Amino acid sequence: MSFLPAAITPIVLLLISNVFMTFAWYGHLKFTDKPLWLVVVASWGIAFAEYCFAVPANRYGHAVYSAAELKTMQEVITLTVFAAFSVLYLGERITSNHLVGFALICGGAFFIFKGPLPSW
Template sequence: MTFAWYGHLRFLHNQVWIVAVFISWGFALFEYLLQVPANRIGFQVASAGQLKILQEVISLSVFIPFSVYILKESFKTDYIWAGLCLLGAVFFMFKDKIIS
């Protein structure tokens, strides 16, 4: 979803917004075609909350390099703090599986 949500900022910035919307929706549709079956498979072994936390960890892991290399933004220590908060969220969501 990173490319669908943020790719237009770099590659379609000189297009009218409606063009960016439809192109982004095309990318989002492709990603949903992968994400929905993955969630259905994952829900057999993990809870919805665990799947959501995993999605956020993956999203941040993809977003940081995307923002630095594609959007040409500078790396911020806030990314590290956000990542550490997500690791805490992972611990709390999976602690029953980790501890037992």
């Protein structure tokens, strides 16, 4: 992904990996008639594809971001992908409680990227 700036590459890779992982973890909820062992095996296959994007995202990303920043970025991306997935694929609603919770997590992300607070 050398055509993207170094700071953007991990974000794109994490976004792709989270789409795969969300389907691996939650996609089977629409297939409750299938045996559990079958959806576990299918989920493992999807999760392997996720790892093919997540591992390079963290490898390349660590040249630009700290591990804490990468993890925080991944969590915010995960929430964003999950919110879209739950509405578009599962047909669930996002409530105001969800939005407040997501906003608080994003607020925490702000402090991770802000840098050290001044000493008291």
